[in-house]
Amino acid sequence: MRNKIFYLLVCILVGIACQKSETATSSSNEVTTADLQRISALGFNADRVHKTEGGFIVEGDIFLSHEDLLKPEILSVNATSLNEEHYRSPGLVAGLPRILRVNAHPSLPPSIQAAVDSALLRYNSLSLAITFIKVTTPADIHINPVSISPSVFGVSGFPSGGNPYPVIQLNMPVLLPWAHPTITTSITHLIGHAIGFLHTDQMSPSFSCGTGGAGISDGVPGSPGAVIPGTPSGPSPNSWMLTCISNGINRPFTALDITALNVLY
Ligand SMILES: [Zn+2]
Known part of the structure; x- marks a missing residue:
């Protein structure tokens, strides 16, 4: 029974990337079977896991x-709605309406700065209960350049304590050559993620990735499952998530993205 309860617990507490862990479970660069089992039990796809x-x-x-x-941490899951499509994390930004300050690191080149501006404009044009403004420090979200080996365009996390995930990393070798609309979409x-959205094709990432294994089926124990009312089952073509x-x-x-954004914010 304890095991069953454990698999229903979901942790979306997210730390800061590159922060040295004092309780690392493994010192090697290998992703262990136990790691994959934990990640899967939390409801994330375990097909493409990079240790960092x-x-x-x-x-x-x-x-x-x-x-x-x-x-x-315990996630309240409505098991009857696990077939729905747009997923949210258990943590959301609280204290609405709220202005979120975003700092784009000054070392980011003009093309990336412009894409940050465009990304914030995409959100602000929806008149949500969260509004993004670009500031110098202090900020609620810092967008920083990194250069990391996994073929990812960036790294983000989920809200904690009612606040957005504080650090978004942009993988410059991947992003820099891309076109402005693609960089804008990536930052958006x-x-x-930083305000609480999971991948819209989480149950079948091959929908957007081409390959990705079986993905995660809806309703498996431990699925984040905190889906967003009003969004449909099945793939969500062209979703920003x-x-x-x-x-x-x-x-x-x-239109479905906008529905999901309006439900949460
Ligand atoms: Zn993502």
């Missing part, structure tokens, strides 16, 4: 620290 400093990058761009895997996507993207793709918010 302090934790793992899952589903391409989501950072989970070792502590995240060990300190699950990473901000989407699809798992994978490649250069040349632009994903402005679809």
